[in-house]
Amino acid sequence: MTDASEQTANQMWGGRFASGPDAIMEAINASIGFDRRLARQDIEGSRAHAAMLAATGILSDSDVAAIREGLLTVLSEIEAGSFEFSTALEDIHMNVEARLKALIGEPAGRLHTARSRNDQVATDFRLWVREQCDAAVSGLQALQRALLAQAAAGADWVMPGFTHLQTAQPVTWGHHMMAYVEMLGRDAGRFADARARMNECPLGAAALAGTSFPIDRHMTAAALGFDRPMANSLDAVSDRDFALEFLAAASICAMHLSRLAEELVIWSSAQFRFVVLSDRFSTGSSIMPQKKNPDAAELIRAKIGRVVGANVALLTVMKGLPLAYSKDMQEDKEQVFDAADTLMLALAAMTGMVSDMNANRPALEAAAASGFSTATDLADWLVRALGLPFREAHHVTGSLVAMAEAHGCDLPDLSLEQMQSVHAGITAEVFGVLGVYNSVSSRTSFGGTAPDQVRARIADWADRLA
Secondary structure (H helix, E strand, O other): OOHHHHHHHHHHHOOOOOOOOOHHHHHHHOOHHHHHHHHHHHHHHHHHHHHHHHHOOOOOHHHHHHHHHHHHHHHHHHHHOOOOOOHHHOOHHHHHHHHHHHHHOHHHHHOOOOOOHHHHHHHHHHHHHHHHHHHHHHHHHHHHHHHHHHHHHOOOOEEEEEEOOEEEEEEEHHHHHHHHHHHHHHHHHHHHHHHHHHOEEOOOOOOOOOOOOOOOHHHHHHHOOOOEEOOOHHHHHHOOHHHHHHHHHHHHHHHHHHHHHHHHHHHOOOOOOOEEOOHHHOEOOOOOOOOOEOHHHHHHHHHHHHHHHHHHHHHHHHOOOOOOOOHHHHHHHHHHHHHHHHHHHHHHHHHHHHHHOEEOHHHHHHHHOOOOOOHHHHHHHHHHHHOOOHHHHHHHHHHHHHHHHHHOOOHHHOOHHHHHHHOOOOOHHHHHHOOHHHHHHHOOOOOOOOHHHHHHHHHHHHHHHO
């Protein structure tokens, strides 16, 4: 370490230390390599703090005017890319303060009155995560609109519904798309709930015990768009629940994206041909010229590992920390930054894929009619028309499925005589319920797959997202 950097570090830490850290300590201690992303939030918080110090008479108006203008200059340098970050100054807070001192001199040293880096970083980080909650909601709504467009286009198209990835009952394409709209709506709700809960301001908690200066924490909270100041100074500097809640919401959201990505991978295969993904979100093979690989979907499917990993990492960092602040908490940001970046990229890619993809209606319809998908409709008809107990109707239907399998045909292809050989009460009316369009049209219960129900849900969500 040079004499100049030792002097800088000594000034930062005060008179307690006779010499600066060695290179290894500097490398493990510094966070400027990643917390520079908090520059705008740091300066926003410092400007609010300075304004409060002037309003309460703790600092002079002239000092605060110089501080606030100087901070804008620092911000403009950072945004222009001309700011020189120093590892010796450890973090974004000290980098900003050092540059401010170079610009305005002695008043810069008064900015840190009645605060600590502990409440400063808690405020900066909370502001940043709050913005990411808003960004996630915006990204989710864009994807929901893309899914709504797909649902509206195919509200009455039939396709197989699956359980265990086996054909279960016919559903509509619109109904399947709307299932993801509902999932993503819950995701948006989780981010909104987390945002509301985190909207309390740590600034003014100082190191851990508050301050003896007559500060106005409600003023700084309001200036930064918080609902209120945090009510306990120990909790204010040691809490990272807001980051954990964001990561938990992001993990569930990434899981939903992974499920949809998995379906797109399956559906775009030659064996299914349910959808065609655009060239913009596909790649080719270096050796097999016929290949069109759904790489964007596969990568989205993999991204959940990074997001869930970030959640587990931060939980692990926080699980054994006594109150209040420990240096361990410096390890709170990189995983949150990475998870937020990963989630936003996955949302954007999925929105692009869904917007561009073309559903193959003939393939969907052909698949919907196969695999005995109307067997439940047959059982329901036996209950309604013949008054059979459902368990007996289930047994009769199973026998008819076995008969159709033995003849290499589907249920509608059996003759009335063949069906009556299993149960004499069956009439020709039964063929009216065995068509897939009749099947989906009959599912009129609220939230069912009938086209009218699907269109009602589309209209409801279109209003919500307007």
